[in-house]
Amino acid sequence: MSYQANAVNVPIIDNYINGEWKPAADGSTFASINPANFREVVGHVPDSSPAELEEAVAAADEARTAWRKRSGAQRGDLLYRAAALMEERADDIGRTMTREMGKTFPEAKGETLRGAAILRYYAGEGMRKVGDVITSTDAEALMFTTRAPLGVVGVISPWNFPVAIPVWKIAPALVYGNTVVWKPATETSVTASKVMQCFHDAGFPAGVANMIIGSGRTIGQGIASHPGIHGITFTGSNAVGKQVGQAALARGAKYQLEMGGKNPIIVAEDADLDLAVEAAVSGGIRSTGQKCTATSRVIVEREVMEEFKAKLLEKVKTLKVGDGLEPSTWLGPCANKSQWETVQSYIRRGVEEGARLLYGGMKPKDPALADGYFVIPAVFDEVTSKMAVAQEEIFGPVLTLIAADSMKEAIELANDTEFGLSASIYTRDIGNVLSFIHEMDAGLVRVNAETAGVELQAPFGGMKQSSSHSREQGQAAIEFFTSIKTVFIKS
Template sequence: MEQYQLFIGGKWVEAQSGDRTESIDPYTNEAWASVPVGNETDVDLAVKAARDAFEKGPWCTMSQSQRGRLLINLAGIIEKNIDRLAQIESRDNGKLIRETHTHLKSLVDYYIYFGGLADKVHGDVIPLSKTSVLNYTLREPIGVVGAITPWNSPLLLSTWKAAPALATGNTIVIKPSSTTPCSILEFAKLVEEAGFPPGVFNVVIGPGSRIGNYLAKHPGVDKISFTGGTETGKQLAEIAAKDVKRITLELGGKSPNIVFEDANIDNAVMGAMAGIFAACGQTCSAGSRLLLQRSIYDEFLDRLVERTNRIKMGNPIDWATELGPLANRTQLEKVQYYVDVAQQEGAKVLLGGKRPEDEELNKGLFYLPTILTNVDNKMRVAREEIFGPVLSVIPFDTEEEAIAIANDSDFGLVAGVWTNNIYRGHRMAKAIRSGTVWINTFRNANYASPFGGYKQSGYGRENGIDVIKDYTQVKSVWVETDEQMRDPFVVG
């Protein structure tokens, strides 16, 4: 069994309590690694290390280009370890090796991008009416960042926070999900190898309700960046508000994937499947509401069911597998609960709706890809995030009705639109209230493109140049260049 430690102040240490827990492989449903269980004392030590690195260590005296070179160096080390890290993450959370491998390759690009951006973060010179006064701005790091990340894509989502935070000169304490901590701890070894000064990058493990909240209210933390459930995000925002602490929230979604009758049906079927069954539906950007124009409703579902029935379930480490297990037993039980509730409210199970009967698959945390019809947008299954392979299908007649259904949600993270009418595509993109709209594609993200939500899907942005604003603060500097100061009490 793999044995892990916390990474604090550039050192590998046991939790102060001495407590440990086991990480469960969702495919075998058996323990495969042992990790420490940290507490508030461990957070204190990590925050102190990060604060010292920010205020005293070599990190704060480095030039921006020096920090950028470290990030680019880290990218090269990641590239050499893609296979190993992908295997560990797939084993820790059950995500397909083909997906974790893709994520790891993209991490290389993320760190190169933000490494290159590091020395391009600067202020401005402001022209004033009083020409003797020079006014310029400095864009400075915020300080110590507390990053709280979920279990569905630990390395990718940690990178969305760490890369821009470090590029702008901050230091960071990462608190990954206690159910999937191993890939982040492995990643910390690469940060150490890349030559980052001690305390710049720290990892603590423990229950979110305890040390996640403690990290959010810690006086030594200047900013919180959280990805996860909306209710937890609200709690963290309330905690951070008490100290007027900066916070970025990337929260849940109940995203519409809208197919019009003029769309390429085969492409849209692939997009619908990618939207909900990729990552077993365990992604905030899942297209969990499929809106079908009524004229193609039956034909589309026939094609969707036929292809979904051919999805290969199995070991996530096998490159031939197309659908792996859910990440933990709590999530498995949650998915079944929502399917049961949907049927009680009048929805019909067109496909799936239960665990597989295959004996081998039943040893793991598998759930069949599920399609629900007869769904009304007022049902809980259409309004609440399930985070599993459950697709709710809703018919519509007109473009206006599709927009109304799409926007009738507490969430606004992403949306998909499938149409060959370019005018309609742009109209829909403008009308839908979400942070991302994909037209004739779904589930794309890139280091250069901002990502974030409207409404209860959160605020702040990750990725792209826009994220720099969320990890820096602006200082205005005024300099009088006239050597003779006039008497302030003389008029004229």
């Protein structure tokens, strides 16, 4: 396995460099804590230094020439093997994920299986075309395009989807001929080690995939500024993403940033309100609201606001908060103390700004949950678009209700934010649908479906401050992980 256990059976996780598991040179570690019970340590993970990062980059650089010479089909075969291993280990990886960041076990296992599906999808991409023949003005010449890998790719991934997000970055990077240095979030690095073990056991050559665990300040920023890393793909907060982008830009490296969202759902007066309520609850509260595509703003036409509000509150009050390993739990804790404190601060701020807290927002009274970062889902109404709870990403189970007097105003309110990741509408009116599709400033728009989620074969990314305007997933991934090379041949 990728780790050893200490005297009390708490795993000690190592970095993965050049095909080997190695501890931080000075032995420094972080404790990964179970957010459902902060007295439980899930594992100890390395607090790595720049020296370990240098070793990983050197290994990736050494491996990249031989790796890019393999055919796409050969690289894809290894991804198929990793997918099979991830699928076999889905229960174990899922339970570890639940213990590390709190989402319910069914969600965690489902995410792991999605990771396996992503690996299979990109394994198949190894057999697709990588260029086109172009007619030359010279009748005796052949001209065509092909694709060249970037080289060494740095992957910086967050804690909220510790399997799916890194896999949808690592898999295309590898299949298109790059080598990888991956920095997972420290909060979910035990889970990350199990993902990397799948790559190791699948037989990837030494140095092709590397994992360095450590602080964002040291390892994350080190990846962004390292001259031996040719491309950086990042998912996380806007503040950190901009730092990563600036560091990459300063040295001319290619970068891809997926950042925050303040995603709206519009509920038209003709909507099926029961379905709209299900979408608002699932999209906004499932996974404890810790999705970049989570519903945060619920914009409702005034004629149906009271009926929608009553149905929403009735549904929210049935949701069971608890440990994600308990089968009856609907939503688990916030992923860590910092995130719980952030959610609490926004709830207080919403009240201070004049929004009305209709329900929730506090810790559960159940003494069995006292040692976890739990919060009862919060619902605000009388929210205006200029309030912080309507403008800033909370990343927690908080829904804000905003009334609109018309569909035109609803779309204007939906666009009234610096973010533009995802948005949805519930309506039966084709005119509303077309207006929403054409006028909504978001990279993902969904009709009669929740804001959260995108199919793995479809491009994913945001507009405005949600993204650096590139796209992840699907066939769009090749645009970031490769460069077009034009070839002209004359006899």
